[in-house]
Structures are given as C-alpha cells and as structure tokens.
Amino acid sequence: MSKVIPVSLGFIGIGGAGIGGYFLSKSGESKNITIPTFREKYEKSLLSFDGSTDEKLWESKFTTLKSGYKNHPGLKAITTTSNDSKAKSLHKEVCKKIYDSQSNNQNYFSDFKKYCSKLIRDVVNGTWITDNSETNGGSNKWDGKLTSLKDKKNNLIHQELKDLSSKLTTGSFDAAKRKELKDWCSSKKDQLFSGEGNDVIQEIKSYCAE
Structure with a gap:
C-alpha cells in the first residue's frame, strides 16, 4: 500500500533551492504526497x-546475498545464520518487507x-558475452554481433542499436x-525487468548473449 505523507509546501520551500523553492514557499499550502x-x-x-x-532465481540471489553488502538489518542478520534453510526463508521474509517499504x-x-x-x-536465456572489446581478430564475439547488427538495421527495436547500426558501413x-x-x-543487463515483451528481450539476447 502506498504511504501518504502530509507535507507543508511552505516548509519544503524553505529548504528548496532556486525558483522552485521560492514558488513553493509562497503557496503556504499543505499537500499529501x-x-x-x-x-x-x-x-x-x-x-x-x-x-x-x-x-532458481531465489537461489542465485541468495548466493549473491551471502557475500554482498547489505543495508537492511534483516538481510545483515542472515549472514550470521548458520542454517541455510532458515537463512533462505529469512531472505524471502525480508524481501517481502522491502516490497512493502517506500520506494524512495x-x-x-x-x-x-x-x-x-x-x-x-x-x-535473458543464454550466456552474456564478456569478450574484451579491445581484442582484434575474428574470434572476438562482438564482431559477430556487429555483423548481424549491420545486416538487420531495418528491423531493430532499440534506438541505441539503430544509431550504432547506422555507423557500421564496412565489414570490419x-x-x-x-x-x-x-x-x-x-x-x-543490470536494469530491472519491467515487463518488456518477448521481442525486446529477444533483441537484447541476439546482440548481447549466446
């Protein structure tokens, strides 16, 4: 459930900066955000x-959690839990709490x-390409993806790929x-999934993974 916070716009104006802050300080109204x-x-x-x-994703996230930096006290506590089964259960419980926390x-x-x-x-099903972009030679997997990108420039979804494709005028x-x-x-790769369609996900896979 969304959290409703009463805020005095006049108060915000005092702490604001520039034109926006001045405008808010003049209104003197209260508003629920x-x-x-x-x-x-x-x-x-x-x-x-x-x-x-x-x-499988929970398992993967749990593995990352064990050695990663945590902010939420509940996630920090998991590190000291010796029982893996209990720790995994706590992991899900804390995530539920985070889901219901304010997104700001x-x-x-x-x-x-x-x-x-x-x-x-x-x-994205597949193995993400990790080849060094500085490496020359036919074995560089990015070259294969760029060749495919050049050949399919009229069928691309992402604008960034269209822009890159327009720069590919030769075969090297x-x-x-x-x-x-x-x-x-x-x-x-590190963006939150937000319900992108299969065509979008497939395009990312086509040029980023094997």
Missing part, C-alpha cells in the same frame, strides 16, 4: 513466492535490486564500435 511501495512501483520486477516459479528509500532500493528483484539478465569493426555495443549490453 503519496509515495508508492516497491511492490507498487516495480510490480513486474518482483520475485514470486509461489511454488517453484522463481526458485535508496538504501533499500540497493538491496531490492541486488537481492529481491528480477533483472534483465535474469530473463574497431574497438570503439565493439565497446559501444558492449556498454549498451552492460547497461541493459
């Missing part, structure tokens, strides 16, 4: 608690993204072009 929970704002990114639907909590957002949510990387590619594709893939 509704802050959505993680559950509401990132509905498509939530992991399922039903049956075995996302069990940046510390909890970090935990949510790393340990409690579904990322693009989690819905330099490190800058490989890096541009690699950086784009990296940016997509």
Whole structure:
C-alpha cells in the first residue's frame, strides 16, 4: 500500500533551492504526497513466492546475498545464520518487507535490486558475452554481433542499436564500435525487468548473449 505523507509546501520551500523553492514557499499550502511501495512501483520486477516459479532465481540471489553488502538489518542478520534453510526463508521474509517499504528509500532500493528483484539478465536465456572489446581478430564475439547488427538495421527495436547500426558501413569493426555495443549490453543487463515483451528481450539476447 502506498504511504501518504502530509507535507507543508511552505516548509519544503524553505529548504528548496532556486525558483522552485521560492514558488513553493509562497503557496503556504499543505499537500499529501503519496509515495508508492516497491511492490507498487516495480510490480513486474518482483520475485514470486509461489511454488517453484522463481526458485532458481531465489537461489542465485541468495548466493549473491551471502557475500554482498547489505543495508537492511534483516538481510545483515542472515549472514550470521548458520542454517541455510532458515537463512533462505529469512531472505524471502525480508524481501517481502522491502516490497512493502517506500520506494524512495535508496538504501533499500540497493538491496531490492541486488537481492529481491528480477533483472534483465535474469530473463535473458543464454550466456552474456564478456569478450574484451579491445581484442582484434575474428574470434572476438562482438564482431559477430556487429555483423548481424549491420545486416538487420531495418528491423531493430532499440534506438541505441539503430544509431550504432547506422555507423557500421564496412565489414570490419574497431574497438570503439565493439565497446559501444558492449556498454549498451552492460547497461541493459543490470536494469530491472519491467515487463518488456518477448521481442525486446529477444533483441537484447541476439546482440548481447549466446
């Protein structure tokens, strides 16, 4: 459920900066600001608690959790739990609490993204390419993806790929072009899944994974 917080616009104006702050200070009105929970704002990114639907993902997130940095006290406590079964159960319980927390909590957002949510990387089936973009030669997997990108420039969905494709005028590619594709893939990989359609996910896979 969204959290409703009463806020005095006049008070906000005092702490504000520039034109916006001055305008708010002049109004003197009070207004309720509704802050959505993680559950509401990132509905498509939530992991399922039903049956075995996302069990493999829960396992993967739990492995990351054990050695990663945590903000939420409940997640920190899991590190000291010696029983794996109990720790995994606690992991899900804490994620439920985070789901129902205000989505503007940046510390909890970090935990949510790393340990409690579904990322693009989690819905792309395949192995993400990790080849060095600086490496020349036919064995560089980015060259194969760039060749495919060049040949299919009229059938692309993402604008960034369209822009890159328009720069591919020859059959050979330099490190800058490989890096541009690699950086784009990296940016997509760690984005929260927000219900993108199969065509979008398939395009990401086509140029970022095997």
